[in-house]
Amino acid sequence: MAHAEIEEVWPREGRVRLDGSLIDAAPGGRLLELRCTAPPSRSLLHRAAARVLRGPRLRRFPAVVEGTLFSTTFPVSAFARPRPWPEWEMYLVPLAAGSPAAELRLGRHLDDVPKKAEVYVYPAQKARGVRVKPVFTDGDHLALRCRRAR
Amino acid sequence: MLHCAEGIGGTIRTVFTQAGQLAAAGHDVEIMGVFRRRERHQLPLSPDVPLHRLVDARKGAVPPDPAPGSEIPAGETGSAVYTRGTERIVADYMASFDRDVLVTTRPALNLLSARYGSRAAVRVGQEHWNLHGHRPDVTAAILADYHRLDLVAALTAHDAAAYTEALPGTRIVLMPNPLPTLDVPRADPDSRIVVAAGGFRRFKGFDLLIRSFEQVALRHPGWRLRIYGGGYDQGPALRRQINKRHLYNHVHLMGQTTTLDREYAKASVFALSSRAEGFGMVLLEAMSQGLAVASFDCPHGPADIVTHGRDGLLVPPRDVEAMAGTLCRLIEDRALRVRLGDAAVEAARAYGPGAIARRWEGLFEELLSERRATLRA
Numbered sequence: 001m002a003h004a005e006i007e008e009v010w011p012r013e014g015r016v017r018l019d020g021s022l023i024d025a026a027p028g029g030r031l032l033e034l035r036c037t038a039p040p041s042r043s044l045l046h047r048a049a050a051r052v053l054r055g056p057r058l059r060r061f062p063a064v065v066e067g068t069l070f071s072t073t074f075p076v077s078a079f080a081r082p083r084p085w086p087e088w089e090m091y092l093v094p095l096a097a098g099s100p101a102a103e104l105r106l107g108r109h110l111d112d113v114p115k116k117a118e119v120y121v122y123p124a125q126k127a128r129g130v131r132v133k134p135v136f137t138d139g140d141h142l143a144l145r146c147r148r149a150r
Numbered sequence: 151m152l153h154c155a156e157g158i159g160g161t162i163r164t165v166f167t168q169a170g171q172l173a174a175a176g177h178d179v180e181i182m183g184v185f186r187r188r189e190r191h192q193l194p195l196s197p198d199v200p201l202h203r204l205v206d207a208r209k210g211a212v213p214p215d216p217a218p219g220s221e222i223p224a225g226e227t228g229s230a231v232y233t234r235g236t237e238r239i240v241a242d243y244m245a246s247f248d249r250d251v252l253v254t255t256r257p258a259l260n261l262l263s264a265r266y267g268s269r270a271a272v273r274v275g276q277e278h279w280n281l282h283g284h285r286p287d288v289t290a291a292i293l294a295d296y297h298r299l300d301l302v303a304a305l306t307a308h309d310a311a312a313y314t315e316a317l318p319g320t321r322i323v324l325m326p327n328p329l330p331t332l333d334v335p336r337a338d339p340d341s342r343i344v345v346a347a348g349g350f351r352r353f354k355g356f357d358l359l360i361r362s363f364e365q366v367a368l369r370h371p372g373w374r375l376r377i378y379g380g381g382y383d384q385g386p387a388l389r390r391q392i393n394k395r396h397l398y399n400h401v402h403l404m405g406q407t408t409t410l411d412r413e414y415a416k417a418s419v420f421a422l423s424s425r426a427e428g429f430g431m432v433l434l435e436a437m438s439q440g441l442a443v444a445s446f447d448c449p450h451g452p453a454d455i456v457t458h459g460r461d462g463l464l465v466p467p468r469d470v471e472a473m474a475g476t477l478c479r480l481i482e483d484r485a486l487r488v489r490l491g492d493a494a495v496e497a498a499r500a501y502g503p504g505a506i507a508r509r510w511e512g513l514f515e516e517l518l519s520e521r522r523a524t525l526r527a
Contacts, residue, residue: 008399112416119402123393 004070004092004104006142009120009134014127016134017073018106018142022065022092025104031095032063034072035103036144038085053083063092080128084146107141116140151254151263153228155183155201156191160431161255161278163193164327170196171328171507178249184240184259185231204239207231214239221265222258225285232258241266251514257288264298272517274301276325279428280450281312296320300517305429306450323513326454327429328506329438329498335415336495337441339487342373344477345417345441347410347432348424350384355446357384358470359423360391360401365474367400370481375421378413380406414439418487419480425468427451434501437462437494442487444476455501461493 002024010017018034036059040047059079063072070092079088090106113119116136124133131149136142152165165181173179179199186203195201205214215235222229222237232240240259244252244267253274254263260275267273275296281289296302296317303325304310310324344363348354356377363375377388385403392401407413410432414420420436422445430451436443437455443462445452446469456462463480465472480487499505 010396010399012396113402113404115405119404120398121389121403122398 001109002102002104003109004106005110006106006108009122009142011076011122011125011132011134014077014125015073015075016125016132016144017071018134019069019071020106021068022070022104023068023110025102029095030065032065032070032072032092033095034061034063034074035059035091035093036061036074036079036088037091038088050083050085053081054085055081057085059088075127076125076130076132077127079132079144079146080130082148084130084148086146088144088146090142090144105141107139108136109140151182151184151252151259153183153256153259154185154187154207155181155195155203156186156188158192160327160428162191163330164431165255166191166193166195166199167328167330167503168507168510169199171503172510173198175507175511177511182243184236204243205236221262223285223287223291225287226256226258229258237262244268247271250518257284257292260299260302261291261295264295267299272300272514272521273298274303274513274517275299276303277309277313278305280306280309281316283426283428283449293317300521301513306454308450308454325509325513326501326506327431327434328503329434329501330503332438332499332502334411334435334439337415337418337436337439337491339418339440339442339484339491341416341418342370342481343417344373344375344419344421344481345378345414345436346375346421346423347378347414349379349381350388351382352384353425354379354384355423355425355448355468356388357391358425358446358468359421359473360388360395360397361470362421362423362473362477363401364395364397365471366477366481367397369478371400373400373481375401376404376413376417377402378404378407378410410435411439414441417441418491419444419477421473421477422446422448422452423473424448424452430455433462434498438498438501440491440495442480442490443494444473444480446473455497457497460490461497462490 005023006020008019038057061074063070091103093103108116122134124131126149129149131147133145135145169179169181181201183203185205185207187207217234219232219234219237222232240262244263247268251272254260255276263273297320301321303323304313310322314322420441420443422433433445434455446467447453447464448467458464463476465476
């Protein structure tokens with residue numbers, strides 16, 4: 001399965017850097033985009049309020065590719081909101097014109113560790129009233145968990 | 151005899167291994183657990199070894215005479231469960247013991263066997279901790295009563311010497327723990343994983359190892375440290391330490407596993423960072439799989455098991471810099487890893503279950519023939 005395999009996660013000084021490699025995917029250029037998307041709220045009422053309080057459900061950051069290795073860094077303040085979206089999925093998307101717009105989901109699927117969520121644990125970062133923690137999901141995808149910082 | 155046969159721990163595993171080997175050699179072997187804590191034992195036991203218990207300690211069971219006992223020093227781990235009723239049951243069992251050899255495995259049972267065990271039987275007390283590592287009241291009881299045992303078995307040369315000096319006239323023997331099996335997967339010398347294992351307790355020194363690995367990761371960022379284990383109270387502190395030093399990409403707390411041999415086989419280097427040990431079973435197990443080992447030369451065990459420079463490397467105890475340097479030396483020299491690992495597999499053979507069982511057999515036969523000679527005279 002084509003995906004972006006996470007090798008290192010560096011939450012430091014209000015930023016998160018992600019390093020890894022593209023698996024079964026040709027980048028088609030030196031620049032990619034990291035897209036973080038928040039799943040929509042369930043109820044209609046909630047949705048209307050959420051647009052105001054939580055902001056858009058998409059955040060985009062640049063990523064660079066060298067061969068099959070990628071790296072991307074983003075400030076956690078980009079997720080600051082009165083009520084931040086609680087969870088974000090993460091994808092790498094090619095930017096080059098004409099390249100197939102295949103999304104590569106970020107995750108860790110190639111090593112021997114059975115429970116990534118328990119073994120690969122990272123500290124949270126705080127900025128502008130939001131606490132952002134990179135986590136692995138039950139499906140071994142990388143996600144961001146956000147909540148208001150106390 | 152075991153305190154309890156249903157737990158998971160070094161003493162239980164060692165006794166199960168010994169009993170299985172002796173039964174396979176044609177001896178009639180039984181295990182008596184004092185307290186029955188669960189319906190079934192959790193560690194593997196040969197079907198040829200019957201398991202009995204003296205006191206039902208499962209939920210809802212009525213304890214025998216719960217008044218406090220008077221035999222076991224308060225400093226002995228778990229002394230509170232030796233009530234007056236339990237002490238009487240254990241002492242009666244030992245006094246009426248009508249087989250050849252009674253082996254007990256911790257101070258509480260060794261003391262009761264010394265005081266009440268049948269004089270017709272050969273009584274062996276196994277010690278899994280060093281003499282002066284016990285609480286003072288336990289040490290005092292040992293010094294007063296162990297001389298009534300026919301044999302005291304210690305795990306390390308240092309312990310054997312200490313017991314010999316403290317108990318003149320008592321027969322002391324050095325008898326290391328056996329490996330459960332020599333049929334284990336080999337380590338991969340090309341792996342870039344350093345492995346460690348043990349309960350998350352302070353004396354295991356994983357905090358020291360994490361500090362050492364901080365230096366290793368700077369010089370060799372492609373290498374990882376995996377620590378298997380859990381329980382006890384040090385887990386959150388170790389996690390904080392990893393985060394504070396930004397080692398979350400290099401040091402991983404892997405949790406507990408029942409297949410440690412398979413995890414060892416994925417690594418090329420093993421580290422023992424303990425401040426103290428009773429023996430160092432995890433070190434011996436790593437060597438039996440051909441890992442290149444680096445171990446603090448802590449009291450006591452590693453220096454008995456490892457011949458420095460031949461089948462592993464010993465590091466001055468608690469020396470974080472020296473451990474980092476030794477790990478780097480192993481990481482930078484594949485040929486050294488292979489040479490130490492091969493020699494370690496050879497060295498570990500002496501601790502194979504068969505080899506240790508034969509040593510016990512020889513000892514039991516010697517003690518029994520002496521006993522028969524005394525009875526004839």
